Amino acid sequence: MKWKLRIYLPLLCLVGLLFFFGKAISRDPHKLPSALINRAVPRFSQPDLLGGQRITQAIFKGHVSVLHVWATWCITCQREHPVLMDIARKQSVAFYGLNYKDNPHKSRDWLKMYGNPYQRIISDQTGRLGVDLGISGTPETFIIDQRGIIRYKYTGPVSLSVWQDVLAPQIRKWQSR
Amino acid sequence: MFYYPHQCFVLKWGILLICLGCLLHPGAAMGNHALHSAYPFASAKKRARFENLTGNLRCLVCQNESLWDSNAPLAVDLRRIVYQQVKQGATDQAIKQYLVARYGEFILLQPVFKTTTYLLWIVPFCLLFFSMGIVIWWVHHNKARTFAKSD
Numbered sequence: 191m192k193w194k195l196r197i198y199l200p201l202l203c204l205v206g207l208l209f210f211f212g213k214a215i216s217r218d219p220h221k222l223p224s225a226l227i228n229r230a231v232p233r234f235s236q237p238d239l240l241g242g243q244r245i246t247q248a249i250f251k252g253h254v255s256v257l258h259v260w261a262t263w264c265i266t267c268q269r270e271h272p273v274l275m276d277i278a279r280k281q282s283v284a285f286y287g288l289n290y291k292d293n294p295h296k297s298r299d300w301l302k303m304y305g306n307p308y309q310r311i312i313s314d315q316t317g318r319l320g321v322d323l324g325i326s327g328t329p330e331t332f333i334i335d336q337r338g339i340i341r342y343k344y345t346g347p348v349s350l351s352v353w354q355d356v357l358a359p360q361i362r363k364w365q366s367r
Numbered sequence: 368m369f370y371y372p373h374q375c376f377v378l379k380w381g382i383l384l385i386c387l388g389c390l391l392h393p394g395a396a397m398g399n400h401a402l403h404s405a406y407p408f409a410s411a412k413k414r415a416r417f418e419n420l421t422g423n424l425r426c427l428v429c430q431n432e433s434l435w436d437s438n439a440p441l442a443v444d445l446r447r448i449v450y451q452q453v454k455q456g457a458t459d460q461a462i463k464q465y466l467v468a469r470y471g472e473f474i475l476l477q478p479v480f481k482t483t484t485y486l487l488w489i490v491p492f493c494l495l496f497f498s499m500g501i502v503i504w505w506v507h508h509n510k511a512r513t514f515a516k517s518d
Contacts, residue, residue, distance in 0.1 A: 219430055220427075222471065222473060223471060225468060225470055321445065324469040324470050327441075
């Protein structure tokens with residue numbers, strides 16, 4: 191029996207390695223876990239893209255919010271936009287935008303052309319707020335609870351199924367707390 | 368294959384030296400010399416710290432490049448933040464903690480050595496010694512068989 195194991199051992203090792211390689215290769219390397227889960231939104235004061243008073247972290251207090259990070263230079267954001275318009279129409283949650291490293295004029299024109307799903311839009315031209323939020327790309331979506339604590343981060347475009355299967359349940363969960 | 372003992376000797380020790388050289392190679396790549404003028408430092412020591420730090424931090428967009436090498440917009444932003452903090456006198460540890468607090472430990476190119484990463488650090492060495500052991504045993508086993516046959 192001993193000699194049989196010696197023959198099959200390299201094969202078993204290979205199968206084991208292939209299993210782990212397969213798991214690693216099928217991961218999306220840009221879907222990084224957020225380091226800010228269960229931590230408060232960092233303090234900030236940024237201009238409102240559409241003018242008016244500056245926006246601070248106080249905007250998230252008192253209700254569950256969705257913060258969506260987007261930019262006009264992000265093609266994926268453009269493709270997911272109709273879904274966001276749909277979500278905004280349902281009005282079940284505070285829906286905010288973070289205009290990330292973008293030209294404010296371009297962004298305002300873009301929203302006029304394609305519609306504005308956001309109740310308020312934080313303008314982060316330099317990307318400094320993005321660094322504080324651990325943003326590594328667009329689009330990204332944060333779910334923030336009533337106390338201003340980040341509870342969930344989704345990396346990637348928001349499709350209808352992503353909204354229904356991933357984000358909406360999280361929102362309901364934190365709304366019921 | 369080997370007619371003279373010294374060939375085997377040279378091969379064995381040559382391979383070992385190459386392996387050691389690979390292990391001791393520093394993490395920072397110094398290829399991006401154009402960056403020197405974009406990040407002026409009064410002191411050479413601070414510049415060295417800046418290069419070393421950014422060389423050991425990962426670009427999260429081009430994930431196999433360091434912040435020193437990458438030209439992704441996020442890397443440019445993070446390089447500038449590291450530059451400002453080094454200029455202001457923050458320690459290496461503080462700067463790393465600042466970035467890890469925002470991006471997680473993945474941003475460090477060298478994983479932190481702690482209980483959850485013991486395996487990550489130790490397994491490669493274990494595998495190396497294990498396979499060396501098998502090769503040595505196999506060669507010894509074959510030598511013994513050849514000698515036995517030639518009797």
